Amino acid sequence: MDGGNSGEAFKRVSGPWSGRESGQVAASVLEASEETMAMRVVGALRDDIVTMVLKPGDVISESDIAGRYGVSRQPVREAFIRLAQQGLLLIRPKRATVVKKISPEGVRQSRFIRESIEVEIIRRVAAHPGPDAASVLKELIAEQETASAAEDSRRFHTLDELFHRTLARLAGVEYAWQLIDDHKMQLDRVRYLTLGVSSSQVAIGEHKIIAAAVAAGDVAGAEAAMRAHLARAELLLSQTIADFPDYFE
Amino acid sequence: MDGGNSGEAFKRVSGPWSGRESGQVAASVLEASEETMAMRVVGALRDDIVTMVLKPGDVISESDIAGRYGVSRQPVREAFIRLAQQGLLLIRPKRATVVKKISPEGVRQSRFIRESIEVEIIRRVAAHPGPDAASVLKELIAEQETASAAEDSRRFHTLDELFHRTLARLAGVEYAWQLIDDHKMQLDRVRYLTLGVSSSQVAIGEHKIIAAAVAAGDVAGAEAAMRAHLARAELLLSQTIADFPDYFE
DNA sequence: TCCTCCAATCTTGTATGGTAGATGCATGCG
């Protein structure tokens, strides 16, 4: 292996790898999207990990990735460090680097964090809904119904994320939402495994209940609806563990 | 500059730098505490930043730090990347690296995250207090009173952190507490600036109220007490901004 | 005096070679 690598452009990754087109998930925390090679490697690897092109347990190496991407080991190494801090890779010094298996306990705790924050967000929004809060949420739900009817689960996922992000913005804590993005990636990996089975109709109904409670200024009702909405993911987790036992530790 | 570096031991940092003794803050997210050079540099730099030995706005460079620590640029560079991801450094490509100034908005959002999670924690603990919850909390408060009487603000800070961490453990989400440790560093920098003026007696009183509500199983009361306890930091922030305007952006 | 331009000199980014540690397999011994 590892024959004839240098000189190839970065695009070479499109070979045996990723099949993503262009504008997928909302640009993550990265400010200047593609400044350095290292950043591009980070983005490409993260997408490949979240979309399960690189599967939990896969062993990778600096030389390996560097060869595939046509760059030296240095930027790859820096990318590994970033991804390891985000919990997607596990670097075992002098040994190997592996795509981290999904920790059920970690997912549970990430969900706890998300639920804590989202409940607090929905409280604030319901207590002090802005003038356009109701209309904005209503419009988002309409788009989700369109995506659901077209069975575009990819777009539905994006819109679902946008729904929750919008709530954060309405609460005036959009920046806080970005801060928890890293932890949310653990949940995203699980979610990707359940893309097909996700019952989008149920989710849309729950979104409607939440939006209605917000519009009515019903703090307790909004909180309860949000908790119910988030709790549904708990069932998906245990089912997913049963379906893909090798991906969990 | 940059003359005669190699061969020096790592301890050389003790020269013009850090004056920390030994067992200060509870070992952060790092698993194997001191495996590689890069990790040691990370730890040393982080402590220096949180304790304001390196002040917000200070310009540092890879060569500079590498010279001080007697290592090459490579491990320092990796340390920079880690610290930049934790929001303590700002790497401006091809330009310079500076100790990030404290963002008041960022602090506010970090506090929002912390309050959201701590409120959820205190709810769970108050709703289902373990058999030894009351006694553990009571003992911690007693230690805090000792530290306060001795005017050992350092130790008081450590105990205060332990109090909140213990609550997380009692709620069964200690791992989640570690996950938010990174964001909490922003708050720690502000807190360090207010070490002298911190009214420990007030904090102890609030801790007592929280512990009492937990012991009584009073969920609403515990939540209210926790919110009040955390809200007090809001006043400190604006006062700190006025006292150290150069440290904020 | 003020503005423009250029070059010395910073900075971080990238490439590459060498090193120490860990793993796995083959070999040799009991």
Next chain:
DNA sequence: CGCATGCATCTACCATACAAGATTGGAGGA
């Protein structure tokens, strides 16, 4: 046949050299 030992080969870690963008200062002209 089972087990210990040593070597080939892998890995990430670290050091060094080079490259390219950005800043700063001064020289030169209007």
